[in-house]
Each structure stands twice: as structure tokens, then as C-alpha cells.
Amino acid sequence: MTDYLCISEKPTAAKRIATALDERGKPKKLPVPRNFGRIPVWESMRNGDRIVTIPALGHLYSTVEDSAGGWHYPAFSYKWTPSYLANEKNKTRPFILAFKKFGKEISNVIIATDYDLEGEVIGATIAKFACGQDLANVKRMRFSTLTKSDIVNSFEHRDPSVNINLVNAGFARHEIDWLFGINLTRALTLSIKHATGRYKLITTGRVQGPTLRFVADRERDIQTFVPIPRWAIDARIDLDGDEIFIEYNKKFLPSLKEAEKVVAETTGRDGIVKEIGPRKITQKPPAPFNLGTLQSEAYRHFGYTPSRTLRAAETLYLNALISYPRTSSQQFTAAINHRDILTQLTKCDPYRVRANKLLAKSKLHPTFGKKKDPAHPPIHPTGKKLAGNLRNEERNLYNLIVCRYLAIFGEPSIKNGLRLDLKINDHIFYLRGMKVLKKGWLEFYTPFGRVDEVELPDLAVGDVVKLAYINHKQSYTQPPARYNPNSLLKKMEEQELGTKATRASTIDILYSRGYIEDESINATDLGFAVIDTLQKNSPDIISIELTRKLQREIEDIQAGKKSREAVLMESIVQLKKILEKFHKKEKIIGVTLEEQVQNLKQRQRILGKCPVCKQGELIITRSIRTKKRFVGCTGFYKKLCDWSAPIPQKGYAVPAKKNCKHCGFPMLTIRRKGKKPFTICPNWISCPGTPDEVIDNYRNNKAGALDAIVEEET
DNA sequence: GCAAGGTC
Numbered sequence A: 001m002t003d004y005l006c007i008s009e010k011p012t013a014a015k016r017i018a019t020a021l022d023e024r025g026k027p028k029k030l031p032v033p034r035n036f037g038r039i040p041v042w043e044s045m046r047n048g049d050r051i052v053t054i055p056a057l058g059h060l061y062s063t064v065e066d067s068a069g070g071w072h073y074p075a076f077s078y079k080w081t082p083s084y085l086a087n088e089k090n091k092t093r094p095f096i097l098a099f100k101k102f103g104k105e106i107s108n109v110i111i112a113t114d115y116d117l118e119g120e121v122i123g124a125t126i127a128k129f130a131c132g133q134d135l136a137n138v139k140r141m142r143f144s145t146l147t148k149s150d151i152v153n154s155f156e157h158r159d160p161s162v163n164i165n166l167v168n169a170g171f172a173r174h175e176i177d178w179l180f181g182i183n184l185t186r187a188l189t190l191s192i193k194h195a196t197g198r199y200k201l202i203t204t205g206r207v208q209g210p211t212l213r214f215v216a217d218r219e220r221d222i223q224t225f226v227p228i229p230r231w232a233i234d235a236r237i238d239l240d241g242d243e244i245f246i247e248y249n250k251k252f253l254p255s256l257k258e259a260e261k262v263v264a265e266t267t268g269r270d271g272i273v274k275e276i277g278p279r280k281i282t283q284k285p286p287a288p289f290n291l292g293t294l295q296s297e298a299y300r301h302f303g304y305t306p307s308r309t310l311r312a313a314e315t316l317y318l319n320a321l322i323s324y325p326r327t328s329s330q331q332f333t334a335a336i337n338h339r340d341i342l343t344q345l346t347k348c349d350p351y352r353v354r355a356n357k358l359l360a361k362s363k364l365h366p367t368f369g370k371k372k373d374p375a376h377p378p379i380h381p382t383g384k385k386l387a388g389n390l391r392n393e394e395r396n397l398y399n400l401i402v403c404r405y406l407a408i409f410g411e412p413s414i415k416n417g418l419r420l421d422l423k424i425n426d427h428i429f430y431l432r433g434m435k436v437l438k439k440g441w442l443e444f445y446t447p448f449g450r451v452d453e454v455e456l457p458d459l460a461v462g463d464v465v466k467l468a469y470i471n472h473k474q475s476y477t478q479p480p481a482r483y484n485p486n487s488l489l490k491k492m493e494e495q496e497l498g499t500k501a502t503r504a505s506t507i508d509i510l511y512s513r514g515y516i517e518d519e520s521i522n523a524t525d526l527g528f529a530v531i532d533t534l535q536k537n538s539p540d541i542i543s544i545e546l547t548r549k550l551q552r553e554i555e556d557i558q559a560g561k562k563s564r565e566a567v568l569m570e571s572i573v574q575l576k577k578i579l580e581k582f583h584k585k586e587k588i589i590g591v592t593l594e595e596q597v598q599n600l601k602q603r604q605r606i607l608g609k610c611p612v613c614k615q616g617e618l619i620i621t622r623s624i625r626t627k628k629r630f631v632g633c634t635g636f637y638k639k640l641c642d643w644s645a646p647i648p649q650k651g652y653a654v655p656a657k658k659n660c661k662h663c664g665f666p667m668l669t670i671r672r673k674g675k676k677p678f679t680i681c682p683n684w685i686s687c688p689g690t691p692d693e694v695i696d697n698y699r700n701n702k703a704g705a706l707d708a709i710v711e712e713e714t
Numbered sequence B: 001g002c003a004a005g006g007t008c
Helices: A011-021 A093-105 A117-130 A148-156 A164-196 A208-223 A256-266 A291-302 A306-318 A338-345 A349-359 A392-407 A485-494 A503-512 A525-537 A545-558 A564-584 A586-603 A634-638 A692-699
Strands: A003-008 A028-030 A041-046 A049-055 A061-065 A078-082 A109-112 A229-239 A242-248 A270-283 A413-424 A427-438 A464-476 A606-609 A617-622 A629-633 A644-646 A652-659 A666-671 A678-680
Touching: A003 A011, A003 A093, A003 A117, A011 A041, A011 A049, A011 A148, A049 A093, A061 A117, A061 A164, A078 A117, A078 A164, A093 A117, A109 A117, A109 A148, A117 A164, A164 A525, A164 A545, A164 A564, A164 A586, A208 A485, A208 A503, A208 A525, A208 A545, A229 A256, A256 A427, A256 A464, A270 A427, A291 A306, A291 A392, A291 A485, A306 A392, A306 A485, A306 A503, A338 A349, A338 A392, A349 A392, A485 A503, A525 A564, A525 A586, A545 A564, A564 A586, A606 A652, A606 A666, A617 A634, A629 A634
Parallel strands: A003 A049, A003 A109
Antiparallel strands: A028 A041, A041 A049, A061 A078, A229 A242, A229 A464, A242 A427, A270 A413, A270 A464, A413 A427, A606 A617, A617 A629, A629 A644, A652 A666, A666 A678
């Protein structure tokens, strides 16, 4: 009889591993000392052997500076330490305690984390630091799915030792990101501190840098864009008194002369229907959702930002309503029993009919996309009955996920795209129609797969129609569109920056640092200043090339062509030069950045034009006398306007960038820790939208009286 | 209060 200690990446996986390895499929939960906290330790029995499976919670160890003394740079000395020591909010202590306890009792250690680079690091740090193992003696299970057969197979054919090159490659990834991120962030932040004595956190890193640059580059493209004039033909025909728009066969004409020619040659003439061409369009059902496509679709249908979608999906996952959301996979494996899930869904009113329809099929073939993920299947409903405690956005997202899941079993849809060609003199115009011949999967994706059918007027080839109006219209070529949170995330995905689990939060960080702003994302002057500074002093950190190079080096370490130490030394040599440059230019860098920090702070206080004097701007400010925060007009200083109003004192107040629908005043948003942000009208005293009780409460000095003037959830 | 990467 042998004892094994099995290291798993997370609680859900641990349970499945323990269940698969237990002969009776019923692993025992082992008691852990109460002071460890709540942590599931599983015991499975197999062929007389005992397997103890303990989950991690992702990374339990991380890199921190290996010297005291606060912020300074260069900082090249780091060590691996328990994450709960590196960060107070981290809740991994009980997990490390459990691994330490059972690691002392059991010497046969098997790593059974996700089969990827980070999984290797998660397992190796635990085996080494918590269990005190020499990695050469640690075994490795490699599975591509968490199915019983894969788990059992990977246990029986486990690798005799971990792949040390792979572990070193993973360690190097963490360490290089730490070296670049910590040092450049400190260099930027300290430049302000040393030059002006002020503190403002200016961060950057391998992923933040290039992501900010995408936005800055796009903004520069827009600002330097030269619009070129072009002309379109605007035409309508008369059909029994109805005017119907027709398209010219060229969307735009490059010169006025050409446009005038078209108008001159068609004015006053009739058109003849030349051809009515049906074109069958077959559209296959979409691939199942992975996190990226879910975020994209949720943005399209509900306007949710990727990070909002991820948060809502996590809640659904923790309520066991959907599968693991941080997946890249668009391919189901045979392991998932779709018939079971669909049967469960028939118990839910909105899905009953559709699920039954699918169950009536003799075979269920889900679609698949290109992306794979060794650790997880695509996002799908579990079939568990919906509880009543979900928020609106979670319900919406759940509905989207279920409908998509139903749609992937559907038949292709067939549409008839109709085009009627109208000849007027020698010019061809189009009238387009669209008819759905067979709904197929679109029926299952309702309400998300709606197609607007456009009927063609009842015309036949040879019919003559009267031109009702024709003229040319000048317009201009358009600059490229700004990114929004969704398209920026897609760009990161395309460029392989960050991971599925981190991209949305990186974008949030750029917002919170004041580098980017608005839904239609533009770089702030501070964002530009950071990019300019880095461009001059450390161009690599804002280039995707750093990520490419890191990828190559990781591959080299994996292949045994390069050592982890050599790769790290290269980075340190490179950083040394960069940081010396920063040090020499600290003054000018600090002053430049601080100027933009102040500029940003100032701008972030302005709500908008004052509707009273129409000259000044409403600004969030503080009274010198009472120290209380209020909104006033900048016209006050010029003795133009003395409008002002009290606002809530707690929380973080920023311009809402929209106007009150009742009185037109520019509004402000208040964010308070742990609470939903709310938007209020500064003119609440006179605004018709303010409930009477708010005014009463305020007059009666009730605490938090102003909190009630909530415009809407933000 | 610093990175990026896991997970709850």
C-alpha cells in the first residue's frame, strides 16, 4: 500500500480528480485542523493505495522583493513567497497549511494541475516550497480534460518526474514580468516624487504598456487624419406614391464631376428592372462560447464591458449555473452529456420548447471553433435550475449562454438575399431585400439571432419605374474608429497580450490610472505623457515585441537551449541601462508627468458648462471655510455667476459626462467602496426630478439625505 | 497603493 499526495489547481478540479481516482467514486473528505480554515482534502482509495488530493487556489506563491527598505530602483533581488504574505487580501493561507501538513506525512507527490505553463508553476512551487520536495522526484499527471477516463489514464501513465525545463520557463515568465513591471513602475512613480515631492502611482508593464500604446496610436491616427471629400448618389424611385431609396452601384465617387455626370445622365429618365437575382446564403450555427466570444457578444447585445461580463459569469459559475468561464475552448469533448443538460433545461420555462425540439433529434452534434483549451470545455449551462437571487445582468448573461448553447445544435440557417437591378440610362441601381427561408439555429438563438427581413416591392423584370429624386451628396472619408472596451480586448487577444483571465482587468487598470477615458476610449494627456516618456527611455516596454521575445525565450528554456539564469541576466543587463537613463533624466521626466497629473486632476473635477450663466463651468470643489465638498461655477471667481449646490460628502466624485434628463444640468457620479456607484444631478434643489422627501430629509439634516437622489445605476 | 498570472 502506497500513499500519494495529489496537487490540484482548484477546488472543483480536486473534487473531480478525487472522484475519478476513487474505486467507488466516493472519495472521503479528510478532517483538517480547525485553525486552517475551510479547505476540502480528499482521500481516494485505489488498488489498495491511498491518494490524498488537495486543491490550490491558482498560484499560492508569488515573486516579491527580497530586501526591505521600501521603494527604490533598480530592484533586481526577488524571492518566491506565499501569496498570502505578499498580499493581505489573498486567502490562500489555509491551502498552504494543508499542503504542508500532508506533505510531511506523504512523500509520493503528484502534480495534477492544469496542463499549461502556469499550471506547471502552480504545482512546482507547492511541491517545492510547501511539501519540501526535490522536483526531480515529483510525478506529473497530464490530462486534457477532467473526465474520468482522462484522469485515470493520466494517473496510471503519470510522468516519472516534472519537466524541469518547463518549470524553469514558467518561473522565468513570472520573474521577467516582475523585473520589468516593478522597476519601470518605480522609475516612473519616483521620478515625480523626486522631482516635485508629489505622489502619483504611474504603472506600466509588459501588457499594460503595449495596450496603452494601442489606444495612444489610434488617437494619434485620428488626430492626424486628413478627411478626403467624396460624393455619394442619393436617389429614390416612386412606387404608387411611395418613395423608396435605391443604391447606386458605386457607394462613393471620388470627384464632383463624376457625381454630376451620374445625376445629369439619369435625371428625368425612367428605370427598367433588369434582373432580380436571388442569392442563397447558408449560415452555419456559431461555435460554442469561450470567454472572449462571450464577452464580445455580451457587449454587442447588452453593452456590458468585458470585465463586467467576467464578473457576472463568475457569479453564475459560483452558483453552479454555468461551467468554468475562464476558458479559451470552443470545442466540446465527448465527456459532456448534452442530453442530460438539455433534459434539465426542459424544466425551465423559457427553454422547454427549444430543448425538447433538440432532444427529439437522434444525434446531437455541437458545433466547434478553432480555439482549444486543455483544461476546460467551452462555456455552457449546467442545467441547474435558476434561483431567484440573481441580478439583472447575471440573468441576461445566463439567458445569452443558454441560447447560444441551444443554437450550437441547430441546423444551418438559409436566407435568400435578393437584389433587384434597376437600369437608368447606362447606370445601375440596386434595391435589396432579405428573406429567411429556413431559420435553423437562429430559432434557437432567439432573441439574439434576430434577422430583419426586408421585403422587395412587387416588381418583375422589364417593369418600368419612375425616378422620383436624384442628387449627389458630399461627404468625407472617415478616420479609424476609437477602441471601445470590447474591441480593445479583441486587439489584445489578436496580439496575444495577456491571458483570457487578465485582459479585462488590465483595461480596468488603465482606466483607474487615468491613462484612458470614456466608453469610446481615448488616451488622456497623462496617458500620452507616459507613452512618450517610455518611448524615449524604454521603448521595449510599450512594444508587443517584448512579449514576442519572452515567448521565444520561454520556448528556448523549455527546449533546453537556454537557461533560466541566462535569460534573466539578459533582462537585468537591459534593465540596468534603461534605469540608469531614467535616473539621469529623473527631473525632466518627473516634471513632465506631474504637469499632466495636475492637468488631469483639474479636468476630472469639471462637470460641464454652467446652464445658469452659460459662460463658466460647473466644478467639484471644496469650501475653504467648512472644508465641505460642493459644486460651484467657475464664473464665481470672475464675479459672473454664484450658482452652487451641496453634494454628498462621502465617496469619490467624478463627472458623469451626461446631463440630467429633467433639468439639463451636467451630472456627477459618486463611487463608494463596496457600493454601487450612483449618478446625481447637482441641481437637485430645483430639479423637477428630485423626490420631495429628499428635500425634506436635507432640511431636517438627516444623514445621507443626498444619497437618495439616485439617477440610475451606473 | 508597484507586474502578470492563477483562483475564489
